Amino acid sequence: MGNISDDDERSFFAEVPMRPAAKAKAADEKPHYLGHRDRLRERFASAGPDALPDYELLELLLFRLIPRADTKPVAKALLARFGTLAEVLGAPLGLLQEVKGIGPAVALDLKIVAATAQRMARGEVHGREILSSWQQLLDYCRSAMAFEAREQFRILFLDKKNALIADEVQQTGTVDHTPVYPREVIKRALELSATAIILVHNHPTHLFSITHDHSLAH
Structure with a gap:
């Protein structure tokens, strides 16, 4: 097997449901989760982050990290494993990859987000x-x-x-x-x-x- 790029890996680990060829959707039909993503982004833009529970904020983040799959089950699995959004981002790479749908590239991306969040938190409390x-x-x-x-x-x-x-x-x-x-x-x-x-x-x-x-x- 050849090398798998980060993008390919994100799609591979995203738990895309398998369908029989006879029931496959038309090539021009958009996946069902794209409409959900648009609605969630609109709700975030109009109502702000406080209107969204942790799993939906995590979904918004995973949209970018896993571009071609439904990320709601992955977000809920991460929270079920670790408890809170902060604890998801604080989890080690190895533990993140034990969650179905999270491969090495996505786990590393989450740790990059975690490092950014920690830097922001440090800035928020510094000097206050x-x-x-x-x-x-x-x-x-x-x-x-x-x-x-x-x-x-x-x-x-x-x-x-x-x-x-x-x-x-x-x-x-x-x-x-x-x-x-x-x-x-x-x-x-x-x-x-x-x-x-x-x-x-x-x-x-x-x-x-x-x-x-x-x-x-x-």
């Missing part, structure tokens, strides 16, 4: 009083760390107004262990003139825990 929005902090940590295969010890460094100075992964460990060195944490906080820190520790089996420490201000 993130502690006044606990949900925003949770969403940010979930998009950055959900479904990480190894444990991470992440630190958010804050100034005296609780605005974010820096977000850094201080240590990366194994699947169930990560070392923490308090001396390095304090050293880095002093280098950044941070007055408070938020310690985030993910658990690959059950997301993450968050600790907030204001003691640096004293």
